[in-house]
Amino acid sequence: MKHKIKGLSGSRPTVSFRCDHCHGGLMASLREAGQSTDCPTCGATIAVPGERELAEWTRHRADEERAADQKKAELGQTSELWCSNLEALAWYVREDVRKRSDAADIQDGRIQKNDQRAANRSWSIDMAGTLIVAAIASLMAFIALPLLIQIERNTRATPAAPQEPP
Numbered sequence: 001m002k003h004k005i006k007g008l009s010g011s012r013p014t015v016s017f018r019c020d021h022c023h024g025g026l027m028a029s030l031r032e033a034g035q036s037t038d039c040p041t042c043g044a045t046i047a048v049p050g051e052r053e054l055a056e057w058t059r060h061r062a063d064e065e066r067a068a069d070q071k072k073a074e075l076g077q078t079s080e081l082w083c084s085n086l087e088a089l090a091w092y093v094r095e096d097v098r099k100r101s102d103a104a105d106i107q108d109g110r111i112q113k114n115d116q117r118a119a120n121r122s123w124s125i126d127m128a129g130t131l132i133v134a135a136i137a138s139l140m141a142f143i144a145l146p147l148l149i150q151i152e153r154n155t156r157a158t159p160a161a162p163q164e165p166p
């Protein structure tokens, strides 16, 4: 009995054959090969041919599925690797940002401390200047002023020479 297989590379191969009794043309799924079917023309029960091809197709199909599964697994591993890499990158970025912000805080603290120190220093300078001015003023008041008064008194004490009429 001659039969023809079609679509062996696909997922739904078919087998075409002729009825043993009426020689009418029939077509069935290759998956039904080896099973018995009723001829739609004469009604006789006949076996669907193509068992050998079905076995080959099944083997080929299994190989393809295994390869596809392997590829999927590899892809999964790759995507997992990518995910873990991305996670690592995200962690690194977070850590970097945290460190940077910490550093900025520390720097801010230093700047604030420096500002405070500078303010303290300028206040001390102002205070020192004021004290020096006050000291000089006191010195003037206690020493220079009596001296000036004395000089003034002395000049007043010495009478001016009487002016001789010409």
Ligand SMILES: [Zn+2]
Pocket (backbone or CB within 6 Å): 019, 020, 021, 022, 023, 024, 039, 040, 041, 042, 043, 044
């Ligand atoms: Zn038939």
